[in-house]
Ligand code: ADP
């Protein structure tokens with residue numbers, strides 16, 4: 106385990122997260138209003154969301170299915186009976202005056218998400234619970250100098266609150282956890298994980314203590330909505346707490362806010378004025394009872410998840426762990442990869458690795474350049490497989506293949522058509538290559554003499570000149586072999 110070392114000794118950082126993940130669903134948790142992102146303000150608001158008197162919540166069973174699926178996907182236990190409670194507080198964007206949440210009896214208990222620690226060792230971050238609740242609306246304070254605006258589109262949207270045990274030990278592990286969780290949620294299609302649209306955000310609990318002693322008092326940083334900000338907030342918070350403790354002070358349990366403009370956390374409220382939410386059972390909803398058969402049915406819909414896919418890609422195709430986990434991090438990337446693989450004539454570990462290199466390297470840089478994701482690629486899996494086949498069968502060199510891929514990207518033509526049209530086929534005739542090399546050697550008699558006098562570096566120079574003459578089309582292996590042969594002759 107990694108400790109922070111200062112002049113006074115070692116500190117251990119302890120982190121626990123409460124991740125709010127918006128459930129993918131067309132309708133809200135207790136109303137039929139749409140959840141579509143980007144609608145005009147207050148366009149998606151029903152009487153229930155606006156808390157008109159006399160309205161009653163009706164549970165959206167699809168949202169519950171989604172939360173059950175999530176629980177199963179993170180190895181949790183689905184509780185056959187769970188309860189909804191009212192969490193009471195006043196805020197302008199919460200017209201009900203309370204949030205319907207789950208308190209003592211959540212839908213999901215336990216579970217874990219596996220991450221890699223800094224040594225590449227697998228580590229389980231245990232989950233305490235996942236409960237289902239409604240989101241609040243949004244207050245907008247920056248559009249008018251004198252008014253605040255309220256948008257209730259988000260009011261009543263289903264959230265899963267995913268609470269970890271305090272098992273995380275660094276900002277890096279926190280980032281790894283969020284990435285892995287997000288990847289699992291996306292595989293499950295239960296949350297889109299888009300932090301910049303607010304559909305995933307985290308409360309970050311941070312404390313420090315001396316190794317081997319009890320955990321310290323935590324500060325909770327509310328509602329951080331990007332991995333970069335989470336890492337920065339933890340960095341600032343750890344430094345702040347170390348400074349307090351080392352100068353003889355005590356860390357107060359408090360809620361803080363991260364300010365992205367200066368990378369600092371600021372006090373929002375201290376424990377003394379912590380909110381009393383006056384939780385009580387939601388009288389308008391009966392206990393949520395889930396049949397085992399419903400859970401079994403949902404379990405069957407869970408796809409192969411990233412960890413299992415990573416292991417299989419390693420075992421089945423001999424890919425290194427790094428490549429396999431990168432490919433498995435998104436289902437669409439893995440699907441692309443496996444589709445391309447299926448179009449290759451031979452699938453051995455060497456070809457699998459070459460394909461991984463080309464996809465993760467060249468193809469990804471073309472995607473990035475155009476701001477596209479893998480599903481929007483101009484080059485299909487089949488076309489990329491064709492390009493790899495041309496390389497593997499020595500029709501073109503790897504170097505030329507890079508240019509071919511760029512042309513494929515821009516023109517959407519196939520690799521073989523481009524190779525034919527532009528005459529890029531490799532020169533594999535020994536006679537032609539020898540002829541070319543002889544002319545190079547004839548052009549540079551001085552350099553030939555130097556080489557023969559022991560300046561072996563010049564070998565590469567001759568190769569380069571011959572490549573230039575053939576526009577890079579000479580088969581590199583043959584070129585090397587023949588040049589050696591020519592020097593050995595005299
Ligand atoms: P609350 O409901 O008041 O926020 P919980 O006990 O449920 O408090 O804890 C909330 C989160 O705080 C959990 O993610 C948990 O892992 C984390 N946590 C608890 N104790 C600590 C600690 N000493 N340091 C850091 N995180 C902690």
Ligand code: MG
Nearest residue numbers: 123308310325
């Ligand atoms: Mg909390």
